[in-house]
Amino acid sequence: MTGSLKDKLAINGGTPVRTKPLPTVGGIAGRTFGDEELANLTEVIRSGKLFRFGGHFVQDFEAGLAELIGMKHAVAVTSGTAAVHTALAAIDFEPGDEVIVPPITDMGSIAPILALNGVPVFADVDERTLCMDPAAAAAQVTSRTRAIVAVHLAGNMCDVDALGEVARGCGAALVEDCAQAYLAEDNGRVAGSIGVINAFSLQQSKHISSGDGGAVVTNDPELASKAAMFMDKGWDRVIGGREYLVLGLNYRMNELSGAVATAQIPKVREVVGNRRRWAESLTSQIAGVPNVKPPYVRPGVKHSYWFYPLTWDVDATGVGIGDFCKALAAEGLPAGAGYIQHPIFDTPCMRGRKTYGSSSYPYGQAGRDIVYRNEDVPAACRAMERLAVVPINENFTQEDVDGMAEAIRKVALAFSG
Numbered sequence: 001m002t003g004s005l006k007d008k009l010a011i012n013g014g015t016p017v018r019t020k021p022l023p024t025v026g027g028i029a030g031r032t033f034g035d036e037e038l039a040n041l042t043e044v045i046r047s048g049k050l051f052r053f054g055g056h057f058v059q060d061f062e063a064g065l066a067e068l069i070g071m072k073h074a075v076a077v078t079s080g081t082a083a084v085h086t087a088l089a090a091i092d093f094e095p096g097d098e099v100i101v102p103p104i105t106d107m108g109s110i111a112p113i114l115a116l117n118g119v120p121v122f123a124d125v126d127e128r129t130l131c132m133d134p135a136a137a138a139a140q141v142t143s144r145t146r147a148i149v150a151v152h153l154a155g156n157m158c159d160v161d162a163l164g165e166v167a168r169g170c171g172a173a174l175v176e177d178c179a180q181a182y183l184a185e186d187n188g189r190v191a192g193s194i195g196v197i198n199a200f201s202l203q204q205s206k207h208i209s210s211g212d213g214g215a216v217v218t219n220d221p222e223l224a225s226k227a228a229m230f231m232d233k234g235w236d237r238v239i240g241g242r243e244y245l246v247l248g249l250n251y252r253m254n255e256l257s258g259a260v261a262t263a264q265i266p267k268v269r270e271v272v273g274n275r276r277r278w279a280e281s282l283t284s285q286i287a288g289v290p291n292v293k294p295p296y297v298r299p300g301v302k303h304s305y306w307f308y309p310l311t312w313d314v315d316a317t318g319v320g321i322g323d324f325c326k327a328l329a330a331e332g333l334p335a336g337a338g339y340i341q342h343p344i345f346d347t348p349c350m351r352g353r354k355t356y357g358s359s360s361y362p363y364g365q366a367g368r369d370i371v372y373r374n375e376d377v378p379a380a381c382r383a384m385e386r387l388a389v390v391p392i393n394e395n396f397t398q399e400d401v402d403g404m405a406e407a408i409r410k411v412a413l414a415f416s417g
C-alpha cells in the first residue's frame with residue numbers, strides 16, 4: 001500500500017496535486033500594490049519633492065504606523081536592518097556590551113549589534129514557537145547585557161511577558177523585531193507595542209512593503225528623538241541649525257517609498273486577516289494527517305503568518321526535511337526546508353569574526369570569551385531540521401489552500417508507511 005502511495009507522488013512521476021502557480025510576494029499577484037500607491041507616487045513626482053523633509057508622505061506613513069501599533073512615535077528608515085540599528089543606537093551602549101538575540105532570524109537582527117560595537121549573545125528558541133525561550137535568555141544575562149531583541153519569527157509572538165521580566169531584572173531594554181509580525185498579538189497587545197523601541201521592515205516580502213524600508217516605534221520621546229537624529233546623520237531638525245549632535249547615518253526614507261508605504265498602511269489589517277484565514281483553513285484541513293504538526297500558537301496569541309511553519313516528523317518517518325519539501329514542491333506546493341537552515345551565527349561572517357579589518361572588534365571588548373556553538377542552541381537546530389516553510393499569501397483562494405492541504409496530506413501519507 002505504502003509503495004503504491006509513494007509511486008503516486010509527483011516526485012516519482014505521479015500526477016501533481018496542483019499545477020497552478022500560487023501568488024507569491026515576489027510579484028503583483030501576491031502583493032496589494034494598486035491605484036492608491038500609484039496616486040501617491042504621481043503626487044510625489046508632480047510635486048518634484050522626493051526628499052522626506054520637502055514632502056508629507058514619509059510623515060504620513062510615520063503617523064499611520066504609530067496609530068496602527070498604538071505607539072506615540074514612529075521614525076521611518078530605509079530598511080528593517082536600519083530599523084534594528086536605529087533602535088539599538090537609541091538605547092546607546094558601550095563597546096563590548098551584550099545584546100541577547102535568537103539564533104533563528106535574519107542577519108538584519110544581528111549585524112546592527114556589531115555595527116554598534118556590541119556583541120551578539122545567542123539564547124536558544126522554544127522549539128514549538130521558534131521564538132526566543134525566556135529561560136534561555138535569562139541564562140545568558142551578565143552584567144554587560146544591555147538589550148534583548150525579541151524576534152517574532154514567522155509572525156508568531158515571543159513570550160513578551162517573560163522576556164520583559166528578564167529584561168527588567170537586568171536593566172536591559174526589550175526591543176521587538178517585528179519585521180515578520182505585523183499585527184501579531186499577545187493577549188490583545190500588538191507586536192511592536194511592548195518593547196521600549198521596536199523595529200519593522202517594509203522589504204518586498206513583508207506583510208506590507210515599499211520595496212525596501214523600515215521604521216521604529218516607541219512611546220518614549222527621548223528614544224524617538226535619538227532615533228530621528230540617528231537616521232539623519234545626527235542632525236537635530238527640531239532645534240534647527242547645522243549642528244550634528246550625535247553620531248548618525250543617513251537612513252532617511254524618501255518620499256517615493258513613503259508614498260507607497262502610506263498607501264500600504266490601511267491595507268495591512270486585511271492582509272493579516274486573509275493570511276490568518278488561509279492559515280487556519282490549512283491547519284484544520286491537515287488535522288489528523290500523520291507526522292505533520294501545524295504551527296504552535298500559545299493561548300492568547302494571534303499569529304500573523306509571514307509564513308506557515310509546518311513541522312515534519314523526521315524521526316518517525318526517517319525522511320529528511322529536504323526530501324519532504326522537494327516532494328511537496330513537486331505536488332505544486334513550493335515549501336522551503338528549514339528557513340535559514342542553520343543558526344544565524346553559523347555563517348562565515350560570524351564564525352570568522354569578520355568585523356573591522358583584522359581586529360575582530362568588538363569581540364575582544366566583551367567581558368568574557370564569546371563562543372558560538374550549534375550545540376548551545378539545540379532547540380533551534382532541531383526545529384530547523386524539521387521545519388517546512390509553507391507560503392501563505394493574502395491573495396490565496398480557497399481552491400489554492402485546499403490544494404495545498406491535499407499536497408501535504410498526499411506527501412505525508414506516502415512517507416508515513
Ligand SMILES: Cc1ncc(COP(=O)(O)O)c(C=O)c1O
Nearest residue numbers: 079080081106108109179201203
Ligand atoms: C526578523 C527580521 N529582522 C530584520 C530583517 C531585516 O529587514 P530588511 O531586509 O528590511 O533589512 C528581516 C528581513 O527579513 C527579518 O526577517
